[in-house]
Amino acid sequence: xxxxxxxxxxxxxxxxxxxxxxxxxxxxxxxxxxxxxxxxxxxxxxxxxxxxxxxxxxxxxxxxxxxxxxxxxxxxxxxxxxxxxxxxxxxxxxxxxxxxxxxxxxxxxxxxxxxxxxxxxxxxxxxxxxxxxxxxxxxxxxxxxxxxxxxxxxxxxxxxxxxxxxxxxxxxxxxxxxxxxxxxxxxxxxxxxxxxxxxxxxxxxxxxxxxxxxxxxxxxxxxxxxxxxxxxxxxxxxxxxxxxxxxxxxxxxxxxxxxxxxxxxxxxxxxxxxxxxxxxxxxxxxxxxxxxxxxxxxxxxxxxxxxxxxxxxxxxx
Amino acid sequence: xxxxxxxxxxxxxxxxxxxxxxxxxxxxxxxxxxxxxxxxxxxxxxxxxxxxxxxxxxxxxxxxxxxxxxxxxxxxxxxxxxxxxxxxxxxxxxxxxxxxxxxxxxxxxxxxxxxxxxxxxxxxxxxxxxxxxxxxxxxxxxxxxxxxxxxxxxxxxxxxxxxxxxxxxxxxxxxxxxxxxxxxxxxxxxxxxxxxxxxxxxxxxxxxxxxxxxxxxxxxxxxxxxxxxxxxxxxxxxxxxxxxxxxxxxxxxxxxxxxxxxxxxxxxxxxxxxxxxxxxxxxxxxxxxxxxxxxxxxxxxxxxxxxxxxxxxxxxxxxxxxxxxxxxxxxxxxxxxxxxxxxxxxxxxxxxxxxxxxxxxxxxxxxxxxxxxxxxxxxxxxxxxxxxxxxxxxxxxxxxxxxxxxxxxxxxxxxxxxxxxxxxxxxxxxxxxxxxxxxxxxxxxxxxxxxxxxxxxxxxxxxxxxxxxxxxxxxxxxxxxxxxxxxxxxxxxxxxxxxxxxx
Numbered sequence: 001x002x003x004x005x006x007x008x009x010x011x012x013x014x015x016x017x018x019x020x021x022x023x024x025x026x027x028x029x030x031x032x033x034x035x036x037x038x039x040x041x042x043x044x045x046x047x048x049x050x051x052x053x054x055x056x057x058x059x060x061x062x063x064x065x066x067x068x069x070x071x072x073x074x075x076x077x078x079x080x081x082x083x084x085x086x087x088x089x090x091x092x093x094x095x096x097x098x099x100x101x102x103x104x105x106x107x108x109x110x111x112x113x114x115x116x117x118x119x120x121x122x123x124x125x126x127x128x129x130x131x132x133x134x135x136x137x138x139x140x141x142x143x144x145x146x147x148x149x150x151x152x153x154x155x156x157x158x159x160x161x162x163x164x165x166x167x168x169x170x171x172x173x174x175x176x177x178x179x180x181x182x183x184x185x186x187x188x189x190x191x192x193x194x195x196x197x198x199x200x201x202x203x204x205x206x207x208x209x210x211x212x213x214x215x216x217x218x219x220x221x222x223x224x225x226x227x228x229x230x231x232x233x234x235x236x237x238x239x240x241x242x243x244x245x246x247x248x249x250x251x252x253x254x255x256x257x258x259x260x261x262x263x264x265x266x267x268x269x270x271x272x273x274x275x276x277x278x279x280x281x282x283x284x285x286x287x288x289x290x291x292x293x294x295x296x297x298x299x300x301x302x303x304x305x306x307x308x309x310x311x312x313x314x315x316x317x
Numbered sequence: 318x319x320x321x322x323x324x325x326x327x328x329x330x331x332x333x334x335x336x337x338x339x340x341x342x343x344x345x346x347x348x349x350x351x352x353x354x355x356x357x358x359x360x361x362x363x364x365x366x367x368x369x370x371x372x373x374x375x376x377x378x379x380x381x382x383x384x385x386x387x388x389x390x391x392x393x394x395x396x397x398x399x400x401x402x403x404x405x406x407x408x409x410x411x412x413x414x415x416x417x418x419x420x421x422x423x424x425x426x427x428x429x430x431x432x433x434x435x436x437x438x439x440x441x442x443x444x445x446x447x448x449x450x451x452x453x454x455x456x457x458x459x460x461x462x463x464x465x466x467x468x469x470x471x472x473x474x475x476x477x478x479x480x481x482x483x484x485x486x487x488x489x490x491x492x493x494x495x496x497x498x499x500x501x502x503x504x505x506x507x508x509x510x511x512x513x514x515x516x517x518x519x520x521x522x523x524x525x526x527x528x529x530x531x532x533x534x535x536x537x538x539x540x541x542x543x544x545x546x547x548x549x550x551x552x553x554x555x556x557x558x559x560x561x562x563x564x565x566x567x568x569x570x571x572x573x574x575x576x577x578x579x580x581x582x583x584x585x586x587x588x589x590x591x592x593x594x595x596x597x598x599x600x601x602x603x604x605x606x607x608x609x610x611x612x613x614x615x616x617x618x619x620x621x622x623x624x625x626x627x628x629x630x631x632x633x634x635x636x637x638x639x640x641x642x643x644x645x646x647x648x649x650x651x652x653x654x655x656x657x658x659x660x661x662x663x664x665x666x667x668x669x670x671x672x673x674x675x676x677x678x679x680x681x682x683x684x685x686x687x688x689x690x691x692x693x694x695x696x697x698x699x700x701x702x703x704x705x706x707x708x709x710x711x712x713x714x715x716x717x718x719x720x721x722x723x724x725x726x727x728x729x730x731x732x733x734x735x736x737x738x739x740x741x742x743x744x745x746x747x748x749x750x751x752x753x754x755x756x757x758x759x760x761x762x763x764x765x766x767x768x769x770x771x772x773x774x775x776x777x778x779x780x781x782x783x784x785x786x787x788x789x790x791x792x793x794x795x796x797x798x799x800x801x802x803x804x805x806x807x808x809x810x811x812x813x814x815x816x817x818x819x820x
Contacts, residue, residue, distance in 0.1 A: 040358065057440075087357045268510070
């Protein structure tokens with residue numbers, strides 16, 4: 001199969017995945033107690049009262065759930081995600097805005113995390129079992145072992161509480177432009193970077209160790225190539241392969257799975273939108289946000305697989 | 318000539334006088350206001366939490382305004398009067414009030430807004446909270462007449478509540494995210510769960526107000542984050558202060574803790590038609606066994622006042638002062654239990670929750686004090702939503718419920734929804750024809766003394782035989798930076814921002 005056909009097939013699977021996710025979300029949602037109408041009316045809504053019935057009718061919650069789902073799906077296929085029940089605004093612009101926030105958080109965190117991890121992983125591999133290797137292992141593992149909310153809270157305490165350099169919450173930042181973004185992104189990006197270091201570093205280190213043991217690297221070294229050339233041109237290209245998959249997974253996670261980090265910093269990304277949708281029992285909003293997150297995961301993984309093939313011409317699909 | 322000159326000088330002097338004596342209020346500035354929870358949506362028909370009330374109060378106006386003594390004051394209506402039976406009320410509107418889109422507010426807008434709330438299709442809880450309104454009519458451009466189904470003295474107060482905001486009809490479908498009102502602030506940025514930005518309305522009808530340029534309502538879930546932010550000057554107001562953190566806040570000279578008694582309370586409730594609480598002796602025994610002071614201390618750390626087993630707090634002007642404060646009396650409680658057939662004591666389950674501050678703490682204090690009278694209480698701590706939506710609505714034997722109630726501004730709302738036969742929140746199924754008659758008659762009276770006599774009798778009955786142990790009322794606490802001026806606490810937790818300024 002050519003790469004093109006492979007990508008097409010994967011894209012087809014992607015559509016099926018999204019369909020399955022939205023159906024699953026909608027199905028599981030029916031098991032949760034309460035609905036959006038009760039949320040809007042508050043804890044003291046009369047259970048059997050006319051008010052609740054009228055609110056359900058307003059929101060279209062009086063229809064059977066498969067009908068609600070199909071209605072939503074018919075719209076989603078045409079690019080219309082419908083209206084958020086809790087916020088009473090169209091979902092698409094809302095989602096686009098939150099996606100913008102999430103991308104601004106995920107991309108710098110990913111670039112930083114990958115760059116630092118690759119350097120650390122290669123350094124650790126070349127100084128295997130030395131002091132520096134152990135140091136890198138300890139530091140990165142400590143980073144991933146500290147829960148994100150603890151690290152985030154400590155960073156807030158130091159940089160917002162004591163030094164007062166940065167706002168303690170995204171909601172408190174002022175202004176606009178690059179300065180604004182730098183101020184609200186600094187701490188969450190730092191947290192995500194630290195959280196992602198260990199895994200990528202470990203993967204890079206172990207695959208580099210394997211590669212460095214191979215005969216072709218030894219040959220390259222023996223024929224007198226400089227160490228740097230051997231590492232970067234010969235070893236790294238093969239050593240990167242497992243890392244690529246890990247990086248793709250990280251991207252999906254940073255885009256939609258970092259609910260805790262977004263909560264700690266009050267950062268208005270997709271993750272906190274998902275949580276918000278669940279709390280408010282806002283099914284259309286939840287379905288749409290989950291589809292975006294799933295889409296990001298799938299595309300990142302597909303990109304990783306394609307990159308895999310590009311980096312390693314031996315692999316064909 | 319000289320005379321004219323004198324007049325001119327006098328006029329100038331007065332002008333200069335007024336200019337120089339203008340109060341020291343400073344204009345401008347951004348006030349940052351932190352809330353620990355948010356519920357999205359700005360349609361006054363459906364807001365149901367303090368953070369939302371605050372926003373709709375800033376964006377819209379009401380006919381009346383509820384002040385910090387819970388009295389109705391003029392707002393869009395400059396005056397009002399009622400017929401002798403208080404069944405027909407006439408409100409005279411301010412002229413020249415402009416909506417945020419520049420259109421003048423008229424009596425038609427008032428009629429439209431009130432009718433919308435009353436319309437069942439709107440599905441607003443306010444439909445039942447405005448009083449027995451039969452008809453709203455615009456008599457002329459600036460006069461609105463309310464025709465009621467029965468006499469109702471609290472109408473001016475109710476028209477100041479959160480449901481009765483006056484909205485612009487041309488924008489009614491977008492109220493939740495793009496509201497147009499006549500209030501002191503306009504909505505500038507709306508991102509619930511993050512922040513909401515309000516900007517000064519330059520055409521606000523009360524000349525010179527508001528003082529602030531902008532108000533930011535920011536969502537900071539953790540109180541620890543709020544304490545750090547107010548200490549560092551990142552925020553100016555903490556809307557709610559749990560008692561545990563008062564100490565931390567008081568250490569900071571730049572922060573001031575504000576406190577006001579409020580009609581909010583936590584009751585321990587007994588099902589009237591279930592054993593053993595169908596016996597008034599058992600209910601009274603429970604009320605006598607409770608150590609109120611210990612419960613108040615446990616729940617509020619002393620930031621509250623003792624309750625007397627009715628929903629009316631002792632600082633209310635409606636409180637029946639002839640009622641003695643109920644004191645703990647263990648022997649009497651034991652005796653009553655024995656008379657009711659529980660010589661060897663009684664085993665009951667009390668449902669409580671950690672979902673509201675102070676509830677479970679008070680439940681534990683109650684359990685300890687009830688033990689002495691032979692009432693053995695088993696605590697069942699459940700999720701607050703389940704407590705309200707499930708357990709409270711299912712009467713069971715040997716079961717009590719603890720509930721957290723928010724304060725209400727009118728005396729009728731304090732009692733009727735809970736104690737009138739089959740009323741909305743009468744989960745305990747209390748029913749006494751005498752109480753029903755008293756509450757019905759009192760509703761229509763406007764003369765304070767006569768009306769109070771009926772509420773006094775109601776309180777007396779509830780104090781003795783009512784289904785609730787009300788051990789304490791909880792104060793309402795907020796914190797502000799000391800440079801925030803004229804910030805007043807309104808006991809029902811409304812927030813008035815139009816005359817607040819920053820130094």
